[in-house]
Amino acid sequence: DAAPVPASGIPVDPDQEPAHLDECRRCPLYANATQGVPGEGKKRSRIMLVGEQPGDQEDLQGKPFVGPAGSLLERALEQAGLDRNDVYVTNAVKHFKWEPRGKRRLHKTPAQKEVAACHYWLEAELAKIRPAVVVALGSTALKSVLEDRRATLKAFMEAPVRHGAYQVVATYHPAFILRVPDQETREEAMAALVHALRTALELSL
């Protein structure tokens, strides 16, 4: 098989690629992160959840979705009839991008270049897990999963789409839901996330 060419346009040479995320220098984000955060879950998970990038807690613990967004995601999974152990959880970007704000490290949205560079690792996970359904949590994940930087959440939340070997379900990012100030709107967004996870479950059966 020919080596896959990732969205970054940098061809993948297996002899030259880092064997591990912590050796990755495909973009500069490694420099300010504690460690790379790989995906987590069973090898043949039918459903893969893709977030944006690790947050503060994820960066420190080396695991995806272990902070506040992870708690909300776990509640949503439960409401959808799924267990976290049933799904593979990962991110479009594997290193935490942040800027200092006092003593805190404030999340910064990754640049498209960084998302494209990191697509290499997402592709490797997709090839390993071979999910039937990929749930894109938020716009960064959606653009990476579809390899289309113009894809919008609004357009793709309408219905699942097939992309290559898997169905793509798009929904809100859990951290976005946490930030919605109005309670009613926040509950609607949570319901949309639960609905998307239920759709993923149905499509995976």
Ligand code: URA
């Ligand atoms: N937000 C994400 O997108 N991913 C995580 O792992 C945690 C928070």
